[in-house]
Amino acid sequence: MTDDEYLEAQRKARAESVEFFRSSKKPERERWVVHEFLANLGVAFEDSEVQSLAQDPPDVKFREANFEIKEILSEGRRRHQEYKVGLQKALEATSPADLVEMYTPRDVAVFDVCASVYVDAKSLAQTKYSPEARKSLDLLFYVNLTDVSGLKETPFPDLAPVEALGWRPVSFLMRHRSCTLTAASDAPLFLRGALKRIVHRKVN
Template sequence: MDDSDYLRLLTIQAEQANAFLSNARKWERERWVCQRLLQGLNIPYRSEDFTPAGQEPPDVLFRDAAFEVFFVLDEGRRLNDEWREELQRRRSAFSLAQLVRREARPRRISAVELLGRLAPTLRKKAHNYRER
């Protein structure tokens, strides 16, 4: 595989990421999140075990369980903005060297900080469930 083939592959992967994060694939994405959770918990599953809920919430039904899936992003971030930008960057690149960039090292956060970030969304979700 030469550089142009690899560049083409990277562009295709960015296109796939954009499609996966789109509203059109919301159900597929939510099911995928539930599958990864079950995988981490060593709970076996089959694709047929998942069904979309008729009315949300919840997002995904799995056997007797009901899952509400949500993303908590840093302030000012939107779900697909970064991948849209990355797709444009890859489409306009003529070489792999143009795609090289230094990424910030991930920062560990404490459980208290994690809960602080989740709390507003969890309060909103709890309110929505109460109303329904």
């Protein structure tokens, strides 16, 4: 690949990211989260089975699952603006070196991920979703933290406080990992199968 080809590929990819993270693309992003979550679990499915609903909750329907999708971002992160800035940088670049950025990947502990999940799940329970609604909703968090690539998978914290919030299950997606933290007895079987264990998708 020549320098010009590399720059053009970067411009195209960044423009696609800017488009994907527009507010109008929210249903598409929610379906993508469910796709990734299911793929990590090894669940075979057709794209047509993952459906956005005209009126939510839930955000996404998959078979007997009623997914309500939420996202955990690094504090203060403005992702759409971040991609716009990245696109502008690519448009102005004259060589690949102009796009080189320092990146120091770090790991996060599952204990900390669970703590963030609990804070957000509790806030949602207190401000937006009734106890009756929570009994039928499958809360799924997409954990998308800046500069984080790895997950320290042990030890798991006490999840009783999360369970007490009354969501049917609470799960999370983080890159190629999926996990169900809590699940009621009537939660979909494929969610209960990932209870308190982190399932990895094999990638090349």
